[in-house]
Amino acid sequence: xxxxxxxxxxxxxxxxxxxxxxxxxxxxxxxxxxxxxxxxxxxxxxxxxxxxxxxxxxxxxxxxxxxxxxxxxxxxxxxxxxxxxxxxxxxxxxxxxxxxxxxxxxxxxxxxxxxxxxxxxxxxxxxxxxxxxxxxxxxxxxxxxxxxxxxxxxxxxxxxxxxxxxxxxxxxxxxxxxxxxxxxxxxxxxxxxxxxxxxxxxxxxxxxxxxxxxxxxxxxxxxxxxxxxxxxxxxxxxxxxxxxxxxxxxxxxxxxxxxxxxxxxxxxxxxxxxxxxxxxxxxxxxxxxxxxxxxxxxxxxxxxxxxxxxxxxxxxxxxxxxxxxxxxxxxxxxxxxxxxxxxxxxxxxxxxxxxxxxxxxxxxxxxxxxxxxxxxxxxxxxxxxxxxxxxxxxxxxxxxxxxxxxxxxxxxxxxxxxxxxxxxxxxxxxxxxxxxxxxxxxxxxxxxxxxxxxxxxxxxxxxxxxxxxxxxxxxxxxxxxxxxxxxxxxxxxxxxxxxxxx
Amino acid sequence: xxxxxxxxxxxxxxxxxxxxxxxxxxxxxxxxxxxxxxxxxxxxxxxxxxxxxxxxxxxxxxxxxxxxxxxxxxxxxxxxxxxxxxxxxxxxxxxxxxxxxxxxxxxxxxxxxxxxxxxxxxxxxxxxxxxxxxxxxxxxxxxxxxxxxxxxxxxxxxxxxxxxxxxxxxxxxxxxxxxxxxxxxxxxxxxxxxxxxxxxxxxxxxxxxxxxxxxxxxxxxxxxxxxxxxxxxxxxxxxxxxxxxxxxxxxxxxxxxxxxxxxxxxxxxxxxxxxxxxxxxxxxxxxxxxxxxxxxxxxxxxxxxxxxxxxxxxx
Numbered sequence: 001x002x003x004x005x006x007x008x009x010x011x012x013x014x015x016x017x018x019x020x021x022x023x024x025x026x027x028x029x030x031x032x033x034x035x036x037x038x039x040x041x042x043x044x045x046x047x048x049x050x051x052x053x054x055x056x057x058x059x060x061x062x063x064x065x066x067x068x069x070x071x072x073x074x075x076x077x078x079x080x081x082x083x084x085x086x087x088x089x090x091x092x093x094x095x096x097x098x099x100x101x102x103x104x105x106x107x108x109x110x111x112x113x114x115x116x117x118x119x120x121x122x123x124x125x126x127x128x129x130x131x132x133x134x135x136x137x138x139x140x141x142x143x144x145x146x147x148x149x150x151x152x153x154x155x156x157x158x159x160x161x162x163x164x165x166x167x168x169x170x171x172x173x174x175x176x177x178x179x180x181x182x183x184x185x186x187x188x189x190x191x192x193x194x195x196x197x198x199x200x201x202x203x204x205x206x207x208x209x210x211x212x213x214x215x216x217x218x219x220x221x222x223x224x225x226x227x228x229x230x231x232x233x234x235x236x237x238x239x240x241x242x243x244x245x246x247x248x249x250x251x252x253x254x255x256x257x258x259x260x261x262x263x264x265x266x267x268x269x270x271x272x273x274x275x276x277x278x279x280x281x282x283x284x285x286x287x288x289x290x291x292x293x294x295x296x297x298x299x300x301x302x303x304x305x306x307x308x309x310x311x312x313x314x315x316x317x318x319x320x321x322x323x324x325x326x327x328x329x330x331x332x333x334x335x336x337x338x339x340x341x342x343x344x345x346x347x348x349x350x351x352x353x354x355x356x357x358x359x360x361x362x363x364x365x366x367x368x369x370x371x372x373x374x375x376x377x378x379x380x381x382x383x384x385x386x387x388x389x390x391x392x393x394x395x396x397x398x399x400x401x402x403x404x405x406x407x408x409x410x411x412x413x414x415x416x417x418x419x420x421x422x423x424x425x426x427x428x429x430x431x432x433x434x435x436x437x438x439x440x441x442x443x444x445x446x447x448x449x450x451x452x453x454x455x456x457x458x459x460x461x462x463x464x465x466x467x468x469x470x471x472x473x474x475x476x477x478x479x480x481x482x483x484x485x486x487x488x489x490x491x492x493x494x495x496x497x498x499x500x501x502x
Numbered sequence: 503x504x505x506x507x508x509x510x511x512x513x514x515x516x517x518x519x520x521x522x523x524x525x526x527x528x529x530x531x532x533x534x535x536x537x538x539x540x541x542x543x544x545x546x547x548x549x550x551x552x553x554x555x556x557x558x559x560x561x562x563x564x565x566x567x568x569x570x571x572x573x574x575x576x577x578x579x580x581x582x583x584x585x586x587x588x589x590x591x592x593x594x595x596x597x598x599x600x601x602x603x604x605x606x607x608x609x610x611x612x613x614x615x616x617x618x619x620x621x622x623x624x625x626x627x628x629x630x631x632x633x634x635x636x637x638x639x640x641x642x643x644x645x646x647x648x649x650x651x652x653x654x655x656x657x658x659x660x661x662x663x664x665x666x667x668x669x670x671x672x673x674x675x676x677x678x679x680x681x682x683x684x685x686x687x688x689x690x691x692x693x694x695x696x697x698x699x700x701x702x703x704x705x706x707x708x709x710x711x712x713x714x715x716x717x718x719x720x721x722x723x724x725x726x727x728x729x730x731x732x733x734x735x736x737x738x739x740x741x742x743x744x745x746x747x748x749x750x751x752x753x754x755x756x757x758x759x760x761x762x763x764x765x766x767x768x769x770x771x772x773x774x775x776x777x778x779x780x781x782x783x784x785x786x787x788x789x790x791x792x793x794x795x796x797x798x799x800x801x802x803x804x805x806x807x808x809x810x811x812x813x814x815x816x817x
Contacts, residue, residue, distance in 0.1 A: 325520060371621075376566070377628030427630060431593060432692060433685075485525055487518040491776075492505035494713055498780060499510040 021469025530751025
């Protein structure tokens with residue numbers, strides 16, 4: 001006997017490759033395991049207002065980019081009469097509007113769609129800013145030194161130091177804190193203190209995302225670096241880390257808006273939140289990347305929906321193999337149940353079952369007449385096919401006339417398959433009697449219903465369509481089943497009398 | 503409990519369908535030899551060359567234009583049967599006991615018209631009964647004058663003996679008796695009675711119908727334990743020689759007893775069913791394994807092999 005080792009290695013390889021492909025899809029492309037998941041998309045609009053005085057105008061607005069927690073999907077602007085470019089400066093992006101001349105109140109709009117995305121890959125790596133030491137006068141130096149010494153003792157690294165400093169500054173009893181905060185914002189002060197202690201830090205502008213908010217302003221956050229990594233601190237309450245709905249609007253030290261040729265400028269933000277199905281979100285996220293091109297999702301929609309059906313067939317096949325090899329059900333025609341199940345998917349189960357029984361029943365009656373005519377087999381089957389088509393047409397029209405539009409779906413049945421079924425059933429009836437017709441026909445329908453239930457399952461549809469790797473797993477399972485030498489379930493019943501006697 | 507425990511079946515050595523397909527048919531029956539047994543004409547030719555008796559061949563119809571001639575072919579034979587050369591599981595076999603005044607009578611007394619015969623033949627030619635629907639030929643054989651010793655054991659049909667031959671060793675046997683329920687056919691799933699036969703003596707062991715045990719024939723009420731197959735020795739020889747003849751390692755041979763000619767080979771089966779285990783009340787596996795473990799069996803002749811099974815597989 002040939003060694004089974006290579007066979008099991010093949011199965012293991014198929015399983016591994018399939019699972020690896022699925023895991024890759026899940027973790028790299030963020031495709032979820034379950035269907036119906038939604039992701040929030042934030043549409044944020046920045047409105048720049050200023051007064052122009054008839055001179056050339058140049059407005060440069062810091063704009064956000066993909067960052068931890070958020071992936072930029074698309075950005076648009078509305079600013080009639082202005083030229084626009086997106087430029088990159090110091091590791092972050094800016095939108096620059098320009099016009100030769102403008103007068104009066106100006107409104108420029110910038111809109112960005114951000115996908116809330118735990119797997120977002122930042123466009124730019126955060127780079128620590130250069131340290132900018134300030135030389136202060138007394139009594140500030142002493143106050144700062146005292147504050148620093150206290151905080152330093154209670155801390156172990158830059159992050160804990162920042163935390164302790166914030167704690168000190170937020171202490172209303174502390175004289176030093178009050179003194180230091182004169183004429184300086186808390187955020188600027190912390191950054192200065194940290195810089196003086198040779199710790200890279202800067203103030204960044206962030207936006208609190210809240211659905212339906214208008215006229216929001218940016219808030220200051222402190223970004224403290226340790227090596228290449230950083231932590232965000234809220235200067236007002238000392239909280240460490242990035243809150244869930246906080247998005248960094250600008251990621252470098254530059255100003256929010258640089259305006260030449262205008263005065264009384266103001267930038268305000270409004271935002272809305274939308275939940276969209278994850279597939280659409282992912283499509284938008286990956287529409288430009290080459291890697292995604294390896295999947296069916298890049299095909300035209302029509303072919304995609306075709307594949308949606310085709311990729312389900314292995315599931316039906318697996319069900320048939322299982323029910324025949326493990327359970328031991330008998331069917332007429334090996335994969336006829338899968339085709340019937342595919343028709344059920346189009347028609348819905350109840351309509352499909354009724355339609356199937358109607359067509360086969362009426363077909364059998366007419367076929368019993370044909371059998372008396374002594375025709376050649378091929379001609380007879382051809383006649384049955386035409387007959388089946390006529391029956392389907394008749395039922396569709398009838399169903400439509402009495403207002404049952406469901407009935408028209410009967411046309412989805414594979415007619416050649418139905419004709420062969422009728423022919424086989426009819427022969428079976430003549431040879432083995434009606435009992436066998438019920439057994440085999442019932443078996444086929446039962447298998448078809450199981451295959452339908454599996455193929456129509458929302459989760460399975462989601463998995464087969466989104467994870468090509470699943471096909472390899474199914475292949476491995478089918479091969480394993482083909483190697484099963486144990487008893488079938490129905491054989492346990494069949495052979496039962498043999499172990500019971502005596 | 504609806505189901506038997508798999509361990510219990512296993513302990514009794516009962517072979518399941520999956521096990522049969524993978525470990526015996528797949529392993530011992532080369533695919534290239536299948537056509538020899540799947541085509542009854544080829545089997546007949548094999549049997550002829552090996553001097554194994556088979557039922558007399560009356561005629562073969564292989565083309566549609568010959569179909570009208572079927573009446574002509576059978577006119578001198580009182581009883582005959584028409585079967586597809588590539589049929590399986592007893593499908594498409596039409597048995598006619600006698601004909602009179604243009605009517606052909608089936609074992610159940612139903613009369614068939616010549617048109618019915620012609621339709622049956624053209625169905626066979628079109629491949630309705632053959633595996634995969636391939637075009638086929640119709641084989642017309644003389645009916646067996648079955649031995650009177652079986653009077654009352656079989657209802658409206660010829661009883662036949664199925665012997666499983668593994669690597670040339672007849673390992674298990676059963677007799678199949680037709681009943682009213684089986685419409686004169688000897689197929690167990692259609693309701694025929696299966697009688698387990700002691701491979702050493704040819705005596706009945708026990709009987710089942712629809713997989714459940716019974717003691718008397720359901721139609722004639724004849725007690726089945728009195729059944730003994732005559733010419734058992736010859737029958738065993740014939741079966742065993744089918745191994746050399748066909749080259750198939752795991753084989754079902756179907757034999758019938760003719761009144762004058764004795765045991766005859768009806769057909770060979772490369773995928774014999776598992777009901778023989780139920781009829782015998784024992785599993786096939788212990789015997790198959792014993793032969794698989796037997797050293798030097800390739801050198802054993804038919805005589806030696808029969809002696810071996812008589813010694814070891816006596817019930």
